[in-house]
Amino acid sequence: PVINPQSLTDYLALPRCLIRVSAEGDIDRIYEDVQSSQLQEILAQNGYTDLSASNFIELKEGEFLMPGFIDTHTHACQVPNLGVGGEFELLQWLDNYTFPTEARFKDAGYAERAYPDVVQRIVNSGTTTCCYYGSLHLEATKILAKLVHDRGQRAFVGKCNMNRNCPPNYIEPSVNESIDTTLALIKYIEELPKTSNGQPLVHPILTPRFAISCTEELLTRVSEIALKNPKLAIQTHISENPSEVELTKSLFNADSYAQVYERYHLLRNNTILAHGVHLTEDEMVLIAKHGAGVSHCPTSNFYLSSGMARVGMLLDHGVKVGLGTDVAGGYSPSILSTIQHASIASKMLAIQAAQAADKKRNCSRHRHRRDEEVDSESSDEVERHSHGHHGHHGHGHKHHHHEDNCDGDEKKPGGFTNERLSIAALLYLATLGGAHVCCLQDRIGSFAEKKAFDALLVSVRDETGNPGVWGYNITRDLTDGVTAQSADKSMVEWLERFLFCGDDRNIRRVIVQGKMIGGQEYQH
Numbered sequence: 001p002v003i004n005p006q007s008l009t010d011y012l013a014l015p016r017c018l019i020r021v022s023a024e025g026d027i028d029r030i031y032e033d034v035q036s037s038q039l040q041e042i043l044a045q046n047g048y049t050d051l052s053a054s055n056f057i058e059l060k061e062g063e064f065l066m067p068g069f070i071d072t073h074t075h076a077c078q079v080p081n082l083g084v085g086g087e088f089e090l091l092q093w094l095d096n097y098t099f100p101t102e103a104r105f106k107d108a109g110y111a112e113r114a115y116p117d118v119v120q121r122i123v124n125s126g127t128t129t130c131c132y133y134g135s136l137h138l139e140a141t142k143i144l145a146k147l148v149h150d151r152g153q154r155a156f157v158g159k160c161n162m163n164r165n166c167p168p169n170y171i172e173p174s175v176n177e178s179i180d181t182t183l184a185l186i187k188y189i190e191e192l193p194k195t196s197n198g199q200p201l202v203h204p205i206l207t208p209r210f211a212i213s214c215t216e217e218l219l220t221r222v223s224e225i226a227l228k229n230p231k232l233a234i235q236t237h238i239s240e241n242p243s244e245v246e247l248t249k250s251l252f253n254a255d256s257y258a259q260v261y262e263r264y265h266l267l268r269n270n271t272i273l274a275h276g277v278h279l280t281e282d283e284m285v286l287i288a289k290h291g292a293g294v295s296h297c298p299t300s301n302f303y304l305s306s307g308m309a310r311v312g313m314l315l316d317h318g319v320k321v322g323l324g325t326d327v328a329g330g331y332s333p334s335i336l337s338t339i340q341h342a343s344i345a346s347k348m349l350a351i352q353a354a355q356a357a358d359k360k361r362n363c364s365r366h367r368h369r370r371d372e373e374v375d376s377e378s379s380d381e382v383e384r385h386s387h388g389h390h391g392h393h394g395h396g397h398k399h400h401h402h403e404d405n406c407d408g409d410e411k412k413p414g415g416f417t418n419e420r421l422s423i424a425a426l427l428y429l430a431t432l433g434g435a436h437v438c439c440l441q442d443r444i445g446s447f448a449e450k451k452a453f454d455a456l457l458v459s460v461r462d463e464t465g466n467p468g469v470w471g472y473n474i475t476r477d478l479t480d481g482v483t484a485q486s487a488d489k490s491m492v493e494w495l496e497r498f499l500f501c502g503d504d505r506n507i508r509r510v511i512v513q514g515k516m517i518g519g520q521e522y523q524h
């Protein structure tokens, strides 16, 4: 059984799918629907005489393959802070918790001790591709990149550029030092060995932390690196918190946050902007124009009281969206938590929009009644006036009881604004959407011929030890009830239950480029 995301509205649940993977770890053939009568023949064609061959895997009921999760935004150096600091909002949280924790990575020995468990925990959570922020330190971030590479995880790794508005023990002493160490890390990562098909597994990424922590001179120098290297990815934070937005606009004398990054040529198709909670529609248009993507980090946005990003509206504006755990703003390194919170956030926004629309209807009904008392003007006219066309002399006096908060957000033509995210949409954001955000959609995010085989072997069988997934014996129930026709309906439920109450116990194997690198069955 294979789950294969296709788009924001569609995914395939294939109960009899066979995937053939090359020695290099790329998918070289997908048989979408293999009848049991054909199986022997297809296997023989592929050189298998024996079903028990060690490189042939047959899945049982309740087991399925899906593409690995893509975490488009996380901070490896904040894992030691998981689950503390949630009483603060962003700027105080950075000063009180985050900067002191990251400062410890000045000691390369600490990085050597801390990072192995960080990476393995993220891998075991099902993240096959991860966009990592390291600390500002070159040595510690080299250690992180090497480790990620040696473990075989696909990743982007960057060290923070930050030379102002940070504490004295955690700040870069000069623009030159920030730029030199950035270039040194890029070179180091580019020289790591490639995979057997000649492609890199770990990519460098420019990481100006956020506008507030960079002087204009530093952003100018970072932008020079970016302009010289159009293929080099960029990651930063945007519009996470209202105080942050205000401070940014005043520091840079700008009309909007997105405008600051545009000014320094940091908005382009391989830019990953984390959060985007408080973006205006004009900024969304600007971001879409440059082809940059947004990493939606709802766990963090709830934990640090940042707000709820308008994902549907971003999508309707044509902005690419993926998911990010944003550890340790987010208290879980698992994209499963992010998926759950993305769902809840979208439902909250849908509820708010429905309430606003309701209020608006009540307002206009109320107005209508009052207007009828005055004269018999058509309800059409009243509706038009209620949208703010107060300019007609002789009519305006009828609308003095109009209240501004009667207006709800209008739906956009794309159809995602103010709507709940479906299972298809959540699955897409966690996989293919993330692949688009990191410009790796030709390599990862779904199963397709010539893409890399980056996959999770998921089990929702009761023997996984997670009774939350099924409250009863799935093995018995499925062998009793499943028929060929009902199997794909069951798979839809397997997927939904995994996304909402699965955890590491249900992730049996984590596979990157055809190689198992984590999961419950993985042994070092």
Ligand code: GUN
Pocket (backbone or CB within 6 Å): 075, 090, 094, 098, 209, 210, 237, 240, 300, 326, 329
């Ligand atoms: N903005 C600048 N730095 C950070 C960080 O480390 N985490 C989050 N969530 N936002 C930031």
Ligand code: FE
Pocket (backbone or CB within 6 Å): 073, 074, 075, 237, 274, 326, 329
């Ligand atoms: Fe972050």
